Amino acid sequence: KQEVTQIPAALSVPEGENLVLNCSFTDSAIYNLQWFRQDPGKGLTSLLLIQSSQREQTSGRLNASLDKSSGRSTLYIAASQPGDSATYLCAVFGNQFYFGTGTSLTVIP
Amino acid sequence: EAQVTQNPRYLITVTGKKLTVTCSQNMNHEYMSWYRQDPGLGLRQIYYSMNVEVTDKGDVPEGYKVSRKEKRNFPLILESPSPNQTSLYFCASRTVVDTEAFFGQGTRLTVV
Numbered sequence: 001k002q003e004v005t006q007i008p009a010a011l012s013v014p015e016g017e018n019l020v021l022n023c024s025f026t027d028s029a030i031y032n033l034q035w036f037r038q039d040p041g042k043g044l045t046s047l048l049l050i051q052s053s054q055r056e057q058t059s060g061r062l063n064a065s066l067d068k069s070s071g072r073s074t075l076y077i078a079a080s081q082p083g084d085s086a087t088y089l090c091a092v093f094g095n096q097f098y099f100g101t102g103t104s105l106t107v108i109p
Numbered sequence: 110e111a112q113v114t115q116n117p118r119y120l121i122t123v124t125g126k127k128l129t130v131t132c133s134q135n136m137n138h139e140y141m142s143w144y145r146q147d148p149g150l151g152l153r154q155i156y157y158s159m160n161v162e163v164t165d166k167g168d169v170p171e172g173y174k175v176s177r178k179e180k181r182n183f184p185l186i187l188e189s190p191s192p193n194q195t196s197l198y199f200c201a202s203r204t205v206v207d208t209e210a211f212f213g214q215g216t217r218l219t220v221v
Contacts, residue, residue, distance in 0.1 A: 001168075036212075042214065044201075045212075046209045046212075049209040093210070095159070096157065096168075097154050099144075101149070
């Protein structure tokens with residue numbers, strides 16, 4: 001069974017800092033990976049999708065990479081802002097979805 | 110507007126009283142799925158459906174039923190809810206090709 005781990009569980013940074021969130025998974029066969037953000041009490045907002053044949057995706061200040069051989073993905077956030085404060089979730093999927101437990105990010109003004 | 114709609118958003122019910130949480134999507138997606146989110150356990154998949162009349166168990170299907178009679182709807186049924194089913198529930202959809210998943214806003218269920 002696929003296991004997905006996100007480290008750290010919580011992170012607090014000053015505004016403007018660049019940061020990296022980590023996601024690791026145990027089964028690297030043919031899986032796609034999607035990063036989400038979740039605000040308290042709200043649903044999941046899709047940030048980036050990396051399909052199994054891809055290695056990287058970028059959207060604005062966000063860049064996500066996927067290394068299937070090592071079972072790892074990173075989400076890079078450039079020039080962090082207080083509005084980036086949220087919980088960030090990664091999910092690995094084929095037919096089934098497997099989620100990490102998330103990294104709670106606080107960006108301090 | 111492309112969206113996944115869940116109803117109700119909040120529900121408090123008593124043990125044993127059957128309930129249904131509805132999920133509807135307007136994107137003509139083949140794939141739909143249900144999740145529950147619990148503190149410390151994250152999101153776990155309950156059931157998923159690859160298309161009409163095709164459903165499969167996820168990681169935590171016990172105590173839940175689903176049906177997929179139409180492409181746009183995927184209701185979650187709790188025949189006899191118990192307090193351990195108190196949770197935040199999410200529905201999602203995507204195409205069967207490996208595209209991004211879209212999530213509903215969630216249903217907070219409390220079973221007393």
